[in-house]
Amino acid sequence: PRRQTKLKLARRPLRLVQRVAMHRITLLFLLTLPLVALGEDSRPRRQTIAAPINDVFHGDESGFSGRVFTVSLQVIHPMVFFDETKEGNERFSGYTIDMLDLLKEELKCDFTYFVGDPDEPESANAALEAVGAGKGIGETREADFAAGMIHMTANRSRLVHFTTPYMSSGYVMVVPVPSLNRGLWNFFSPFDELLWVLVLFEMIVVAIAFYITEAPHLTVHPETDVEGTPLLAAADVMYFSVSLLTCTLDKSPRTWGGKCVMLGHGWFMLILIASYTANLASFLTANALSPKITGWDSITSTGTQYKLVIPRGTAHKDFLEFEEGHYGFEFNYEEVATFEEAFAMVAEGKADATFEDEPVVQYYLEEEVPEEYNCKLMQVGRLFAPVGYGLAFSLDSQDFIAFSQAIVHLQELGDTTRLQYKWEIGPGASTQTELCGSPGGDGSGEFLAGDFWGLTLMTALFVIVGLLINIYERYAASRAAPPTAPARALNDFPPAGEPATKADDLETAIQRGVADALTGAGHQPGTVQATVGYVYPR
Template sequence: MPGTDIISGYCIDVFVAAVNLLPYPIPYKFIPFGDGHQNPNYNKLVELVASGDFDAAVGDISIVTNRTKIVDFTQPYIDSGLVILAPVKQHHSDAWAFLQPFTVEMWCVTGVFFLVVGAVVWILEHRINDQFRGPPKRQIVTVFWFSFSTLFFAHKETTVSTLGRAVLIIWLFVVLIIQSSYTASLTSILTVQHLSSPVKGIDSLIHSNDPIGIQVGSFAENYLVEELGIARSRLKVLGTPEEYARALELGPSNDGVAAVIDEQPYIEIFLSTECSFAIVGSQFTRNGWGFAFPRDSSLAVDLSTAILALSENGDLQRIHDKWLTRSGCTQSTDLESDRLDLGSFWGLFLICGMACTVALIIYFFLMLRQFLRHYPVEETDSSGQGSSRSARSLHSFFSFVDEKEEDVKNRSKRKQMQQAGNNNADIESEHRFVSP
């Protein structure tokens, strides 16, 4: 406590409770390390234990690799890890909130697929389904109406062909997933209070050039530089919670920081009184706090056993609640989740696109086979130009595809009956010619 010889705190209470569980007495004396105003350098504190200047180090010392090489740590008495602290603002719904669940790319791709599926179904049904025939204007309206009515499963046109039904079933499944996701996201937007932040997580910080605040003496500096490749010039050392708040309020454009990276217990205590900030993203390292002892110290093993006993009997949680649970700021808002983008649904669109492509390929070969059967290739004049013959054949094929299948079959039957009649007439004429 300031101004007295009494030293207290969360780490001190855990240490004292663990020592009281040892089967033998241990005399100890706490010696403050640091100036009492700013956080000390924890790496230097651990080095002093390794060199024998201190018999042990009791405090919020993170167990990291470079420290375990020179000292022994006890069992972690609290889980920790690096998190991102950033300023947030309350997100209010507006008149265009119904567009927010999807990104612009998602809306565009979804709209295109509605039209594509409508056109594919029209092609597959045009020859055999009267509901997909008629004047050009009516057919265009039918394509648009059928496409977007599937969003509400309210399409009145029935599909007759097997290929059309297969495409429609797959598309309706895609629509079901999209509709369910949209409804859930929109419900969350309109009913839950959200906070929004320009910083979305560690990835967005890595790919930006904004300055990042870190705690003085924290292992976060080496981790960000050596493991994540962040330039050391972007890191700004901060020593107190007041400096955290001031740097975050100034922002990167006013000699402040875009975010602060620190261990979760510190951030939770900071957020207990500062409601205009929040943790963004998820915890991206896993470690804990422990007490440091010289190498091969038996006390490290015995205190680890005592810490496990404190955890099992509930004393460790009670000490945690005494020091680290605060109720000054009762903020129950959630950080705004990312909007649903194309990456979440590209698999569904891929399946639907493949189904449409396969159906069109099969339909093309079926039409080509029927066209060759009803309109066999005729021998053309050798003096005719190949390009004109190809153009006439292509025009005939598209005219055939545009015709109603029933009309094609009836015309084919009439042609066959006419040919049969001509054959019979030729036979009768031949008999009359050869008769005596």
């Protein structure tokens, strides 16, 4: 019995270990079951293809069999135009309408158009509400789908079914055109101030070299074009150096050293004049305007410094709220009814900038800008917030699938691209912004008098200085000239034939000889005057 008791006591730890091991094995098995199930689910399984929900696809011969869709439109140029003077579908035109006309042929259907909100025709939200966006189950909708320039956003995709985008673009900034800088010295602008200092320094160095090689008291050549005293010679060689820049050179070096200096100076001036001429043309004919706002980054980096204005009822406000919520930006903005009003406020200086879809900006600046705002608005910066434009269908409709397929087919054929060329929008389209920066500031390409006031003033200054110098030269010449004997009448001379007295000087003797000669020639005394000239030996 004692041995049995000891044996039992010895087996208890062994049994305990066995029980713990069994529990661990069971727990491990239970933990691995989900992984096994997951591995089985990850393997490809055969699935039964169900019948499609919709029964119309692009490419079907019958298509929609002439079905008429009611379309609520957002009127925004150049995508949709609305002409109240016409009737029916003839009232509508634009890029989107042309694209829908192509879809008619692709899908064998027809459309009836109406404006989503006649009071706010540019509102995309009103067009979306007509197809049931934001309405509950059981409520009525007025249209089968919405079109215009409707942005495909995440929030809107919860309210409607979008087709594949038929066009992609984004926002661009629109700012006032800065006033042209018509300073007096604009013609100096092609070169930097430091470069002008370098040119002046080069001319002074060349003048010193000319003075050493060509000055009358320093040159080794018997003849020289530099004249005058050392001080006047210094001025003369400076004129020698500068006159090559203005193409008024009237001197030439005589020594070979001077000719070598002239060769280097001439090459320098040749390149300088060519560079200045090319750069001046660029400054006077190209758009060298630099607005304060150069893109969307200028808005986000300055907080509420600039005032924005945006149209109401579009995706602009949603975009600003998204930027504020996700990136912490702050904006100072005001909402107006239409984008035309927003552009007008920017042109009149009531707001610093606005932003709009690139196709809208391109068409407006090229075709629709009012005369009073001509060359007062410009597009700046790169495209931002890229977005696609799509057709919006109700959530209870599957027709967007066929329309998406047809849009893809039009894109493959290049029809959507050709429509962009037709309406002059999209990548590669230009505006009149470049012309607004040209001379005249009105797109005419003409220079104004103000562009040359500084040059005219400088020319007048040189003329005045030249006249003053000429006056001084005349005064100096009159003081240096020898005295001139007064003219005497012939009847003041001694009678012909009488000898000269001792009091008669050489001048009197010469005058008497002239009188004798004139009298002998038949001239009457008192009718002719004679003067005496002086001859100075060298």
